[in-house]
Amino acid sequence: MTSGNEPDTADVLVVGGGTGGYSTALRAAALGLDVVLVERDLVGGTCLHRGCIPSKAMLHAAELVDGIAEARERWGVKATLDAVDWPALTATRDDIVARNHRGVEAHLAHAGVRVVRAAARLTGPRSVAAGGREYTARRGVVLATGSRPRLLPGLVPDGRRVVTSDDALFAPGLPDSVLVLGGGAIGVEYASLHRSMGARVVLVEAAERLLPLEDAEVSRQLGRGLRRRGIELLTGARLTGAEPYGSGDGGGVRVTVLTDRGETRVHEVARLLVAVGREPVTDGLGLAAAGLATDARGHVAPADWARLETAVPGIHVVGDLLPPPSPGLAHASFAEGLLVAEVLAGGAPRPIDYPAVPRVTYSSPQTASVGLTEQQARDRGLDVVVNTMPLTAVAKGMVHGQGGSVKVVATGGGGPVLGVHLVGPHVSEMIAESQLIVGWEAEPADVAWHIHPHPTLSEAVGEVFLTLAGRGLHQSA
Ligand SMILES: Cc1cc2nc3c(=O)[nH]c(=O)nc-3n(C[C@H](O)[C@H](O)[C@H](O)COP(=O)(O)OP(=O)(O)OC[C@H]3O[C@@H](n4cnc5c(N)ncnc54)[C@H](O)[C@@H]3O)c2cc1C
Numbered sequence: 383m384t385s386g387n388e389p390d391t392a393d394v395l396v397v398g399g400g401t402g403g404y405s406t407a408l409r410a411a412a413l414g415l416d417v418v419l420v421e422r423d424l425v426g427g428t429c430l431h432r433g434c435i436p437s438k439a440m441l442h443a444a445e446l447v448d449g450i451a452e453a454r455e456r457w458g459v460k461a462t463l464d465a466v467d468w469p470a471l472t473a474t475r476d477d478i479v480a481r482n483h484r485g486v487e488a489h490l491a492h493a494g495v496r497v498v499r500a501a502a503r504l505t506g507p508r509s510v511a512a513g514g515r516e517y518t519a520r521r522g523v524v525l526a527t528g529s530r531p532r533l534l535p536g537l538v539p540d541g542r543r544v545v546t547s548d549d550a551l552f553a554p555g556l557p558d559s560v561l562v563l564g565g566g567a568i569g570v571e572y573a574s575l576h577r578s579m580g581a582r583v584v585l586v587e588a589a590e591r592l593l594p595l596e597d598a599e600v601s602r603q604l605g606r607g608l609r610r611r612g613i614e615l616l617t618g619a620r621l622t623g624a625e626p627y628g629s630g631d632g633g634g635v636r637v638t639v640l641t642d643r644g645e646t647r648v649h650e651v652a653r654l655l656v657a658v659g660r661e662p663v664t665d666g667l668g669l670a671a672a673g674l675a676t677d678a679r680g681h682v683a684p685a686d687w688a689r690l691e692t693a694v695p696g697i698h699v700v701g702d703l704l705p706p707p708s709p710g711l712a713h714a715s716f717a718e719g720l721l722v723a724e725v726l727a728g729g730a731p732r733p734i735d736y737p738a739v740p741r742v743t744y745s746s747p748q749t750a751s752v753g754l755t756e757q758q759a760r761d762r763g764l765d766v767v768v769n770t771m772p773l774t775a776v777a778k779g780m781v782h783g784q785g786g787s788v789k790v791v792a793t794g795g796g797g798p799v800l801g802v803h804l805v806g807p808h809v810s811e812m813i814a815e816s817q818l819i820v821g822w823e824a825e826p827a828d829v830a831w832h833i834h835p836h837p838t839l840s841e842a843v844g845e846v847f848l849t850l851a852g853r854g855l856h857q858s859a
Pocket residue numbers: 397398399400401402403420421422423424425426427428429430432433434435437438500501502503526527528529547568663665666667700701702703710711712713714715
């Protein structure tokens with residue numbers, strides 16, 4: 383925290399202390415710059431306090447619950463689930479969040495970043511008002527104010543019956559039934575989590591498939607996996623009404639959905655979880671005072687993507703405040719923070735290769751991908767070859783018994799790999815090699831000389847590349 387008599391000038395002013403803002407601050411400080419970081423809530427932002435970390439902690443617990451059923455049903459381990467002790471589960475989650483939070487605070491303090499806990503407002507292109515003081519930046523201002531759940535007209539979250547990801551996991555327990563609206567990453571992960579914990583789950587997606595930005599094979603495999611787990615999946619479907627009914631524990635929401643076949647379905651559920659995307663946060667930020675405006679969807683767009691710098695020289699943007707192709711992911715915001723700090727320190731870092739940013743969904747089954755989808759590659763007029771293999775084609779895939787697949791999209795004639803798309807158990811931990819393959823523009827023949835350990839799930843990735851390189855072992859070309 384700053385005290386009243388410290389100077390009000392810094393090299394860099396960062397507004398927002400989420401993953402985008404704090405990574406900018408840490409890197410800038412490491413490069414010798416004097417940094418003020420203004421955060422109105424808690425450093426760590428959405429990802430640490432309401433997003434990635436609490437949700438993944440609980441999805442880990444959900445995997446353990448699923449493991450009990452698998453142990454009993456497949457392996458003859460006579461285990462049963464007595465109960466989920468919610469206070470104990472959430473205490474472990476909250477401890478993980480709290481320890482990470484203390485860690486971020488300690489890193490910032492150690493780096494000499496001055497953290498101001500207040501709402502910041504731009505007062506000019508190089509100045510910010512916060513906590514009753516005005517700060518001026520010698521080198522630049524970095525906007526990192528992030529995003530919040532997008533709401534639909536007439537659907538007001540009340541934290542009980544109608545919720546968003548901001549509160550769905552923080553109520554005292556999970557409901558016994560839920561309709562999840564939106565089949566993006568949040569909708570899929572939260573539907574999966576609720577199902578593992580025993581809820582009846584309906585997942586409604588307006589587009590014709592889940593994760594519409596992913597490869598169609600990923601959506602197909604994921605949909606199949608979720609249905610197999612008993613999740614009712616409605617794609618190409620539209621919400622037409624949501625009315626509360628009853629009171630207390632017996633009450634819920636009566637949700638009306640128009641399906642892709644033109645049928646009207648009514649679902650009575652304890653909770654409606656709205657997960658239809660996120661919108662940037664700029665209210666009260668004073669963009670106009672700095673000569674900035676948002677784009678039509680509320681983002682602040684850079685004029686120079688290589689430097690993530692707006693049309694106002696010295697004002698940079700990172701994280702969820704950026705429009706696509708920035709993907710709205712924490713690890714992308716880390717990379718953006720590093721880049722902007724290095725630009726402000728006078729460097730010329732390599733621009734971010736957005737298609738090469740990996741994307742992971744931590745549901746059961748998981749999805750993980752990097753690079754272009756088959757359709758994107760074809761739409762670019764590229765000469766495309768594709769090889770797909772089920773994970774159960776390798777022994778470890780059979781051990782896991784959860785299906786899944788590996789799909790590689792490559793340039794014809796042995797050219798560079800364009801995309802890798804995985805579905806199945808543990809693929810979140812398997813995507814890293816593919817991210818290097820795509821990022822380094824490796825060719826299947828380069829990859830095929832590298833030996834994958836046996837027996838692992840990653841062997842399936844190796845096999846797909848062996849076949850593409852004309853050296854197929856278990857898979858015929
Ligand atoms: C449920 C959920 C799960 C997710 N899971 C993942 C995941 O597994 N992996 C992944 O990569 N991404 C995940 N994400 C996305 C990830 O959380 C975001 O991409 C990331 O948090 C963006 O970071 P940011 O710094 O841009 O914004 P934020 O983290 O939103 O931080 C912005 C900060 O700015 C502060 N702020 C705003 N306005 C002001 C102001 N005027 N003055 C001062 N401070 C201000 C806010 O208080 C906030 O702390 C998830 C998101 C959600 C919602």
